[in-house]
Amino acid sequence: MDLTGSLALLWGDRPGPRRGPKPALTHDLIARAGIAIADAEGLAAVSMHRVAADLGFTKMSLYRYVPGKAELVALMADLAMGAPPADLGGGDRCARLRAWALALLPGFLRHPWVLEATTGPRVVGPNELAWMEAALAQLDGTDLGGAARMDVLAVLAGHVRGIAQQAATTPGGDAGTQLGAILAEVVRERGDRYPAVKAALAEAAEGGEDEALGFGLDLILDGLRARLGEPAGADPTQS
Amino acid sequence: MDLTGSLALLWGDRPGPRRGPKPALTHDLIARAGIAIADAEGLAAVSMHRVAADLGFTKMSLYRYVPGKAELVALMADLAMGAPPADLGGGDRCARLRAWALALLPGFLRHPWVLEATTGPRVVGPNELAWMEAALAQLDGTDLGGAARMDVLAVLAGHVRGIAQQAATTPGGDAGTQLGAILAEVVRERGDRYPAVKAALAEAAEGGEDEALGFGLDLILDGLRARLGEPAGADPTQS
DNA sequence: TTTTATTTGTGTATGTTAGACACAGTTTTT
């Protein structure tokens, strides 16, 4: 894993002068082809051969643009998530952080494989850094230390990721429904050993509403408001 | 991905009567061999051949015990995380949830690959379910709905995962330090476009203390306390 | 304008991986 190589690649540090024939492909084109495959058939379906073939080229020609598969996936992930919204709306700091977190979700839902692609050590791309910047900027002027700010970020992003991951397995497509069904089956058969899970599951299936993301965010942001000494914002779920 | 198969496997639903020779291996033995490899060299180093070889057997003999690699990894992950602590200590509900989350961390730190292995759709094993049960049991008697309880779980576990993931890339070993160094380098070169990240990073590197896990947990649990209408517990970071 | 250096796209080859399948040896049941 040559991380230094993929850095220059992700950040577009290409040497200028060329002499040979003009390259027929671009990073953008390649990444888009990979994204299309991953969206339709999952990250496992993305192979050098497949991406190249979809572009009408040979597998080996891809290596002229990308050092390896890891870098290709990094490129795909950074492009798929896109840039953060320029405007997080009005409201106080925490409301804007809430908007930020909410804005993060659609990307994960549209490209569930990004969750897989961004676990473990990786190179942070321009878009990912832009998302970080957008959130951290909201914490300017607070008395939080650098580590604490990073931590607020981690909590928020972690929660969104968790929700996205949960959502990615739920919709009725492939193994998703199976997973839910199997979990339910296990709990039904051996539910006596897991009463709390059984109860929560039953009640969740009954009530049905999943405002999971909002609920968790409110939890976190209420805590943050208290920590910052700011007044509680408008909160629809509590009087 | 045959999820039904791995379910019976993870939960030990083996058919009773045997006629042929006694099996030389057990799921436990196989999983431990895999865990040893993953701990030492990462999840990528775990292959059927490698695990079998380390046990002194042929690759194909493993398939007598495990339907495929996915099931092997699921087995490894469930065993590696182990059972939740029987006693979460005294204190109020939120203090016990805090203890639960803190107890979750060492497993992730000892076996960083579990993060990778438990992203995406998977079969939930006995230990994972036991962890869920332990946390959900603390929410008994609250007015939270089933979905909300699951969500509290997701927020807490998600945060611990995030911290573990961050920690997994930090310690000075392989690509970890590189990643941090590269991020720092990117920010140093182009820091003007990411002032908030730059500031947070600089301050974090300076201050140094990373009570990241505790900070985030307090954030979440403060929010939860407010939601539950319980008084704030003893909190060392606030008067 | 000719030559030369450089870069692209490709074909071929290698090593690794997951998994299918059939077979021989072993053990329990009949």
Place this chain on the structure above:
DNA sequence: AAAAACTGTGTCTAACATACACAAATAAAA
């Protein structure tokens, strides 16, 4: 003793990432 069932193994295939060398193309240098 015979039959049935199960285990461990060897062989085989297909997919994959990646190394390497080569021909065609193209821009800079002569």
